[in-house]
Amino acid sequence: MAFPPDKRFITALIVLLFILSSSLIGESLYFEKRDFSNLTIPSVSCIAQDNRGYIWVGTPGGLLRYDSRKPILINKKNFPVLPSDQILSLGFVIDTEELWIGTSGGMVRYSLQTNKMERVQLRYRTSEKISSAVVSIAVRDSKRVFAVSGNSIVRYNGDDNMEEIPVDPAISGRNIDVYEVAFDADGNLWATASDGLKRWDENISRFKHAQTLENAFSLDAIGNNLWIGLGAGEGLIRYRSESGIIEFFEVPGDTTAVASDPDGLIWVGTENDGIYIINPGSGNITSCDYDPEHPYKLPSKRIESLFPGRNGRLWIGTADTGLISVDNNKSNHLSYIRRSGTNGLPSGSFQAIFEDSLGYIWVGSNLGGVARIDPITGSVHQYRNNPMDQFSIMSDHISGIVEDDTGRLWIGTDKGPALYLPEVDGFEPAGNMISGWPDFRGQKVIALVRGLDGSIWISFMNGSLYRLNLQEREYKVYNFPSSTVPAVLFIDEKGTLWAGSGKNLRLFNSKGELIRTWQATGIENGGIQQGGITEIFSDSRGQIWLGGPSGLSMFKGFNKGIELVAVPSLPLINVSGISEDDGGFIWVADGRQIHIFNPDTEYITTMGSEAGFTPSGFVSDLFITRSGTMYVGANNEIWNYNSFVISPRSITPEVYLEELSIMNKVIASGYSLDGMGSKTLNSDEKVFSISFEAVDYRYLGTIDFQYQMQGVSDLWVDNGSNDSVTFANLSPGNYLFSVRAVNNLGDISRKEASISLKVERSYWQRTPALIMYIIVAGVLMVLFLQFWKGHLMKAQITELEEARKKIIVANKKLAFLTMNDSLTGLLNRRGFDKGISHALGTAQRNSLMITMFMMDVDFFKLYNDNYGHVRGDDVLRGMGKALSLVFGRSTDIIARYGGEEFAVVFVGENPNASVTLANDLGLAIEELGIPHEFSSVSPLLTLSVGSVTIKAEEVESVESFIQRADEALYAAKEGGRNRVCYTGIIPELPLLMKNGLKPLVLTGG
Structure with a gap:
């Protein structure tokens, strides 16, 4: 089923805003593997952080104190009191600055204040428990330290001992094993055991049985929610400690750990299936790539x-791969900006952006020197010319930055090339590097680049091009007229040097030999674009892109030449930067905007102020790092954001199964079909149909579908725009039906919608097995009676889960019905009251104006009495569609206020917007062309509108705001109907003279 254009647009816009505001979980995560210098750490069992910021990592080879500068390994060699190098659990006590360490051989506590480690004795109630491995630690303060050891729980008694405490089983007299312990936000202590969940009772000093659960194993407390991992791959349970409510989440694999991020999302680690992220509000589960x-x-x-x-x-x-970290606070939005004069960022136009091998971002400006940005901490360190410092950079005018094979940075300035020396955190002239080399000081560097062989190419203003072979300690110089000196240098994947200038483009092979020259005579004349080349870039496919004052072009090969890229609806762009994101899209800066080019479809999206990109000056460069973060250099500012979020390929059409019909009878649809997962068809059900739908959150063109029926064929079948498919007379067996959507740009759904189908054999085919089934059924019945109690418990949990799902579906339907009008599809009075409060709050926070239209269909009672209520309902539905077309923004509040009365609320900065929208509304009602011969003002159906516009901060209350709109509506009716009455901030008079609803100004407002 395809969406009508108006509903589809609104749905796409709402979902797109939701995606961008909640961050694309799977795509924008940035996992970093942590380096431990010369230490080999393949496995990490536990992690903690102290109040000084150090990360403590438990491994099979000892305890690691990690920071990015100097990781330190603690083991039995430097602390002999440590019972074992195999660290199993950790807990930190803030008030005493003590780290409690559980090992395979016992427990110790380590003082950060004294750097001393002391052994803690474990005392069990019976001598049968010989295991001293401490597998779990729960710490609240120095007096409340609990641990799991020997399948029991021990508690610190304040005397360097930990004594076992009793744990009540679910059934008296049974022996149980304890697995993990944890404190919730209120300080309650919980434990998982082989028969369920336990809670500590301080009054009787023992653990009491709280909830029977099968296979309860891992335990993590987040707030007042307990997250309990079930063994045998049975999923994850959220237990609300305050109410005792249980919720089940189908997480594949065995849960090993659970944590929460700053956005409130729940991260679930598994034994062999990676990480899953749960949205507790929606219940959605996403796997990490x-x-x-x-x-x-x-x-x-x-x-x-x-x-x-x-x-x-x-x-x-x-x-198996040690310690990993992921930063959930990396900026994903264009609003994240660094301006000159803040955090050490230099001033001027940023003409050079570079990422070094350590992950630091270096930016160079034409006025303020060079700066190093730490993308993790956000700190900025600026380097400027200082004649009093021998290691300062020789000039503040930076033209380029590259890194050689030894990790040294070469920085081009107008006083010559400089080398960055990490050991002194300073610079020296590059000519000092090798004895006998030219003294480059005083020579202005135009561009520089590193070759595949490690050589450095440098272009100087005086017309010289140098190739410095650092391995052989030799150099070669090429001299050109100053008018054709290369202004941009680039090395492609074959080692070819591309040297572009305002007059020509030269190519040098990897040996440094000139092999081709194009003149800037125009592409149509066999040369390069007029104005020359200022940017050169090679994408992941090896395609060479050339940019200059006359636009963007592609090098198609020596035989095919150069081809100009057309930008629809735009003049030739002045290219100032080219880069490529992880999705293969080409990003082009043209001074004021950024264009995103899809090489597959040759479709170009322009990103400017409407997307939040508002640089204060000329955009001079752009650069996408290995992590997907884009840095855009402009005048006196650097923009950075995650290109994964903006890239068109990060948002693809989503496809859903809509309806399953068997023998022309609907079996499941909507939520029930999504949750079904599989369906069995008997031998008489020979014909069945599956329908589906798709929403494209970025493009609103035609959506086609492709389907696959595994069991019949593994090929994907093109179904065109048809949103259903029918199958007949399938042979008995198992099948998997999958469908995906394809938009008009060729983007395919990342995730297919699927359902498993099983077609049973005919009855006569199953008859020979019937006797065996009866025998097996008898045996199963005996076994069933023996395990009746266990199965009864499982059935109760299943029944509870089914009831929960029904309640969720009912609540969703109820929420929609209570907020929306069933006739028009618009908000009802209750939805309007909620929406206007939200709109007013938004306008007040942003110091905007707020406008309300209160509207009434003229002489609607006469229409109803003479034409009938059925046609009257058609009028109201037509009004709803007209309002939806005129007021199309996601922030506009559109409602059926009651009867034939409608209301609209919108915010903005322009008080004249009310006139434009009122005129558009009048024309929309007129285009409906609904006859009304009983109206005294027009032979067609008309509308009276009361409009009030006011600064949001001046609104005393929602009620008074609505009353003013009502008064304006009353004035419009008294003024003759078929008109709009303005009050509050009155629009400009010339605008009121335009065609549309007749204007009327209510004075005194």
Whole structure:
């Protein structure tokens, strides 16, 4: 089923805003594998953080204190009191600054204040428990330290001992094993055991049985919610400790750890299935992308521990790739901006942006020197020319930055090339590097680049082009007229040097030999674009892109030449930067805007002020880092944001199963079909149909569908725009039906909608097995009676879960019905009251104006009495469609206020917007062309409108605001109907003279 254009647009806009505001979980995450210098840490079992900011990591080879400068390993060699190097659990006590360490051989506590470690004795109530491994620790303060050891719970008694405390089983007399302990936000202590959940009772000093659960194993407390992982891959339970309510989440695999991020999302680590992220509000579950080869995706599926560190960073311990961290606070929006004069950022136009091998971002300006940005902490360090400092950079005018094979930075300035020296955090002239080399000081550098062989190419203003071979310690110089000196240098994947100037484009092979020259005579004349080349870039496919004052072009090959890229509805762009995002889209800066080019479809999206990109000056460069963060250099400012969020390929059509029909009878639809997962068809059900729908959140063109029926064929079948498919007479067996959507740009749904189908054999085919079934059924009945109690408990949990799902569906339907008018599809009075409060709050926070239209269909009672209520309902539905077309913004509040009365609220900065919208509304009503011969003002149906516009901060109350609109509506009716009456801030008089509803100004407002 396809959406009508108006509903589809509104739906797409709402969902797109939701996606951008809640961040694309799967795409915008940035996983970083942590380096431990010369230490080999393949497995991490537990993680903690102390009050000084250090991360403590438990491993099979000892305890690691991690920071980015100098990781320190603690083991039995430097602390002999440590019972074992195999660290299993950690807990930190803030008030005493003590780290409690659980090992495979016992418990110790380590004081950060004294740097001393002391052994803690474990005392059990019976001598049978010989295991001293401490697998879980729960710490509230120095007096409340609990641990799990020997399948029991022990408590610190304040005398360097931990004594076992009793735990009540669900059934008296049974022996149980305890797995993990944790404190909730209110200080209540909980534990998971082999027969369920336990709660500590301080009054009787024992754990009491709280909830019977099968296979309860891992335990993590987040706020007052207990997250309990079930063994045997049975999923995850949220237990609300205040109410005892249980919710089940179908997380694949065995849960090992649970943590919460700053956005309130729940991260779930599993034993062999990676990480899943749960939205507790919607119940949606998303898996993190796993790719061991990708530098910034999840490299392991074997998760041992999760720890929410400070500043939004989540620490992940794995069983095979060590420690990983992910920063949930990385900016995803264009509003994140760094301006000159703040945090050490230099002034001027940023003409050079570069990411070094350590991940630092270096930016150079034409006035303020060079700065180094730490993308994790956001700190900025600026380097400027200082004649009193021998290691300062020689000039504040920066033209380029590259890194050689030894990790040294080469920085081009108008006083010559400079080398950055990390050991002194300063610079020296590049000519000092090798004895006998030219002294480049005083020579203005135009451009520089590093070759594939490690050589450095430098272009100087005086017309010289140098190739510095650092390995062989030799150089070669090329001299050109100053008018054709290369202003941009680029090395492609074959090692070819592309040297562009305002007059020509030269190519040098990897040996430094000139092999081709194009003149700037125009592409139509066999040359390059007029005005020359200022930007050169090679994308992931090896395509060479050339940019200059006359636009963007592609090098198609020596035989095919150069082809100009057309930008629809725009003049030739002045290219000032080119880069590529992780989705293969080409980003082009043209001074004031950014254009995103899809090489597959040759479709271009322009991103300017309407997308929040409002640079204060000329955009001089753009650069996308390995992590997907884009840095845009402009006049006196640097913009940075995550390109994954903006990239068109990050938002693809979503497809859903809509309806399943068997023998022309609807079996399931909507929510019930989404949750079905599988369906069995008997031998008489020979014909069935599946319908589906799709929403494209970015493009509103035609959506086609492709489907696959595994079991029949593995090929994808093109179904065109048809939103259903029918199958007949399938052979008995198992099938998997999948469908995906394709938009008009060729973007395919990331996730298909699927359902498993099983077609049973005919009765006569199953008859020979019937006797065996009876025998097996008898045996199963005996077994069923033996395990009746256990199965009864499981049935109760299933019944509870089914009831919960029905309540969720009912609540969703009820919420829609209570907020929307069933006749027009608009908001009802209750929805309007909620919407106007939200709109007023938004306008007041942003110091905007707010406008209300109160509208009434003229002589509607006469229409109803003479034409009938059926046609009267058609009029109201037509009014709803007309209002939806005129007021199309997601922030506009449109409602049926009551009977034939409608209301609209919108916010903005322009008081004249009310005139434009009122005129558009009048024309929309006129285009409906609904006859009304009983009206005294027009042979067609008309409308009276009361409009009030006022500064939001001047609104005394919602009621008074509505009353003013009502008074204006009354005045419009008294003034003769078929008109709009303005009050409050009156629009400009010339605008009131335009065609549309007759204007009327209510004075005294």
